[in-house]
Amino acid sequence: MFGFRLTHKRITADTRVSSSKRMEFGSVEIPPTTDTSPRKMSVDRRENHATAIEIRNAFRSFGGQAILRDLSLEVRKGETLVLIGESGCGKSVTTKLLAGLLEPTSGKVLWDGRPVRGRPENERRRDRLRLGYLFQGAALFDSMNVFENIAFGLRENTTLTEQQIREIVFERLREVGLTDNVSSKCPSDLSGGMKKRVGLARALAMSPDIVFYDEPTTGLDPVMSGVINDLIVQTQARRHVTSVVVTHDMNTVRRVADRVIMLVPLNCLTADESQIVFEGSCSEVFETDNPRVSQFVRGEIRTGSVSSRHESRECNAA
Amino acid sequence: MSTSFSSVEPKVPGTTPIHWIGRITVEVIVAIGELSAFVWMLTRWLMARLPRERVIWPIFYEVGVRSVPVVCITGLFIGMVLAVQSYDTLSQLHFQIHIGSVINGTLVKELGPVLAAVMLAGRVGSSIAAEIGTMKVSEQIDALQALGADPIAYLVVPRFLACFLMIPALTMVAEGVGIFGGWFVSTQIYGVSSHHFWSYSDRFVSAFDVVTGVFKSMSFGAAIAVIACHRGFRCGSGAEGVGRAATEAFVASFIAILALDFILALLTIQLVKILLLLGIQIT
DSSP: OOOSOOOHHHHHHHHHHHHHHOOOTTSSOOOOOOTTOGGGGOOOTTTOOOEEEEEEEEEEEETTEEEEEEEEEEEETTOEEEEEOOTTSSHHHHHHHHTTSSOOSEEEEEETTEESTTSOHHHHHHHHTTEEEEOTTOOOOTTSOHHHHHHHHHHHHOOOOHHHHHHHHHHHHHHTTOOGGGGGSOGGGSOHHHHHHHHHHHHHTTOOSEEEEESTTTTOOHHHHHHHHHHHHHHHHHHOOEEEEEOSOHHHHHHHOSEEEEEOOGGGSOTTSOSEEEEEEHHHHHHOOOHHHHHHHHTOOOTTHHHHHHHHHHHHHO | OHHHHHHHOOOOOOOSHHHHHHHHHHHHHHHHHHHHHHHHHHHHHHHHOOOOHHHHHHHHHHHTGGGHHHHHHHHHHHHHHHHHHHHHHHHHTTOGGGHHHHHHHHIIIIIHHHHHHHHHIIIIIHHHHHHHHHHHHTTHHHHHHHTTOOHIIIIIHHHHHHHHHHHHHHHHHHHHHHHHHHHIIIIIISOOOHHHHHHHHHHHOOHHHHHHHHHHHHHHHHHHHHHHHHHHHTOOSHHHHHHHHHHHHHHHHHHHHHHHHHHHHHHHHHHHHHHHHTTOOOO
């Protein structure tokens, strides 16, 4: 008989099979993976530096306003990539493009080297389950309690029994440092830090291979920010996931980053400048002599930056 | 200096009537295209699979059961007002015993379906637009996608089915309560004989009228759901965007109800003529 002591890898494999074939959980053998299988994404960070997900020459605009211009970046398997940059530079848009939640106006997004666009919708939805996403405001479903929020992905995509779902939900809650009695609470009853932790538990419910954290510490007190940073590190250590973190918080950068990319808003660039002004390791970002980066990292106000931003906004508004 | 920007601004939006007409035309075509694509996706999901019971029953309850009180109250008052107004006119012509046919005919053919639809648009349509709009603004729709659920399948299909399938019941309730209100005022206040009230109703209101009224209401329900969900997905940012989406959903649904009512009334009359030409008796 199949026991209920489940490893997260077992859950990952079985839930994927059941999402595509609707087979009973625990009753199937894990099929051998192909080159494009989700299992290939989950690798030990020592194994190689192959690309997990990638953006090539992406342009994206909203309502005629360009946010991303000819942006290319890759996320390597097993690493923690941190995207930094001032508000409006397109960090969140970039992660949503990487996660397939937005499509580029032009350019390509590749998962495991294959373009996302052009995949059948079912395949794309199934592949997206390999990606966990912690949203900026946690984006918990208001109409559901904490338990239902975490169980949502499992209920939608697997044929697990309620008992199995309960076990996974409570395991994820404990993983993010919450007790079982939080499960019956509504999102509106939770503090900001708890919401983020429940959001992370929900993102981890399907045992993803890649986890996106969109401003995980924004709006939290320093202690809770530290807790969330620790959770990111613990998740990375425990699950060997690939992580993409969007943040303004340099403590988060120090604590979690393997590699750092800094983006700049288009209105601060000339036509031929790249939107990525820095790419390097965590230590390099704090030592660089690039004035744009060092000013951001140290939180210094650039000479005339307030007035120039003000003018540029006026210009945009006109 | 800010003034220096205006002289070098290359993309000054056109302000002539030609620009204005062009912009409106493009916006209308884009809106129609978007709505058509939305309906196409909804149809595909309706054909693909039905929502889970866990998802659909609370929405049916919200749309159907919780709309009953407001539909009852408005139906009752409309029935009573109809009786008051009709009696005044009919009594001048000494036709007051025909009051049942006027009240019931009007309620079954027109007022019942339109009234239920307007109530649904006001109570449910704007709430759907606000709910989906809030979900969009707070990234809950992105979260749905990230968790492997299609927003159309998860949010729109159950709401569409609820509006489409619950509105006939609400229409029947509105008609029933309205007829009761009309009967009460006619017989208990104005002293019209109950026998005359029902016999003239029976003579002038056919089962065909009831059936066409119900089918008409289903088209209203479908229009309300599609418009409300579409407005929700097109919601702008912030509280202002959500508020605007809710208002637009109601206004657009209301206009759609009236326009559909007019078109369906014309079609129904043509259908009756065709059936009569074919020798089919409508009862």
